[in-house]
Amino acid sequence: MEVRSTYKYARISPFKVREVTREIQGLPVSAALDLLAFTPKKAAFLIGKTLKSAIANAENNANLKPDGLVVKEAAVGEGPTLKRIMARARGSASRILKRTSHIRIVLSDDIPIETRKQRKEKREAEKRAAKKEMASKAEGAATAPDQKSAKPKRPAKMKK
Secondary structure, X not given: OEEEEEEEEEOOOHHHHHHHHHHHOOOEHHHHHHHHHOOOOHHHHHHHHHHHHHHHHHHHOXXXXXXXXXXXXXXXXXXXXXXXXXXXXXXXXXEEEEOOEEEEEEEEOXXXXXXXXXXXXXXXXXXXXXXXXXXXXXXXXXHXXXXXXXXXXXXXXXXX
């Protein structure tokens, strides 16, 4: 089952928030909270608030235990931009864009938790399988009968 929480109109640029949301995607909830607690960015604080809200939604609305939850999706959308003016030289002005963002976190209990160790073992197994396949191809090519490498004959020149 999926549970979601949204933080709308956060006063931070979506570019800055996406940097942190990429880190927590796919992690168990406890690991994501630990990571956010030790990330020294404003975005980490805002995402932490949203994640805690999603956990509370899971407990109260869907009767799920927070231990088995995984961050399925952490998406950041662009909110409305506040346009401000800053005075410049000779009576002119330049525009300042104060960007906002919408942070959406989706938690799920369906996804099996895959640790770093399991991912590493999976990659190593794939490498071993690829090496075996390459070795079997090389062995098959070596057993094929060797053909003499004769130079191809050139076509005879026409006489005039």
